[in-house]
Amino acid sequence: MSKFEQKAPILLYAIDIVDGHLIKEEGEFGRWVLITTNNEKIYKIRINGTIVDKYHSASDGTKKAFTTLTLDDGTATVRIKAWEETAEFLNSFILGNDVDLIGKPRTSEDEVYILPESVVMIEDSNKELYLRAKKIKRYTKKNLIISKEVQPVPEHNQEQKEKIWVLISDSEEGVELEEIIVETKLDKTTVESIIHDLLNDGDIYEPSALKFKKI
Numbered sequence: 001m002s003k004f005e006q007k008a009p010i011l012l013y014a015i016d017i018v019d020g021h022l023i024k025e026e027g028e029f030g031r032w033v034l035i036t037t038n039n040e041k042i043y044k045i046r047i048n049g050t051i052v053d054k055y056h057s058a059s060d061g062t063k064k065a066f067t068t069l070t071l072d073d074g075t076a077t078v079r080i081k082a083w084e085e086t087a088e089f090l091n092s093f094i095l096g097n098d099v100d101l102i103g104k105p106r107t108s109e110d111e112v113y114i115l116p117e118s119v120v121m122i123e124d125s126n127k128e129l130y131l132r133a134k135k136i137k138r139y140t141k142k143n144l145i146i147s148k149e150v151q152p153v154p155e156h157n158q159e160q161k162e163k164i165w166v167l168i169s170d171s172e173e174g175v176e177l178e179e180i181i182v183e184t185k186l187d188k189t190t191v192e193s194i195i196h197d198l199l200n201d202g203d204i205y206e207p208s209a210l211k212f213k214k215i
Helices: 014-018 084-090 125-141 154-169 177-184 188-200
Strands: 021-024 032-035 045-057 066-072 077-083 098-108 111-121 204-208 211-214
Touching: 014 045, 014 077, 014 111, 021 098, 032 098, 045 077, 045 125, 066 084, 066 098, 077 084, 077 098, 084 111, 098 125, 125 177, 125 188, 154 177, 154 188, 154 211, 177 188, 177 211, 188 204, 188 211
Parallel strands: 077 111
Antiparallel strands: 021 032, 045 066, 045 098, 066 077, 098 111, 204 211
């Protein structure tokens, strides 16, 4: 029987993972835990992104099969590492695939990486948007900072923020996340960061999943 409570996976941005640090809990059943820049303790990670790099080394009888995937979610890149059968499974993915991943944080030579437990291809863009909206909601509810790297720079992003604000405030029914991205022609990470700020400031709310409306 397990001597510790199983932890549910927590949705994170890649920047939170690579900027965090790992510690090992004390005791016989001490686990590795990721401490993020928001001072959250994370035992299990969920992240979605695009595979931008891949390395595979097949087993040759003297060494185990090994695969790494590099995942980019627009805030940073983080590596996923696996050995043996899991490595062979990871090798089935190719560059450009969008994936939804659950795994445990690990560290090697000062690099924080993810040891995967589940990797699923994202074939429906609505799922990607759903995960992004869910992350925005979680970060806003807990008043978490996404990252200094992706926070809007006031002089540069005021016009971008205005575009999103006008689009939402002019709509009586609310605007879906995908429509905001299409209409403003801004990248997903920028839209996500600005939506996070508008929610945090109390200017907009989320009447339903993936839709935002002026308060």
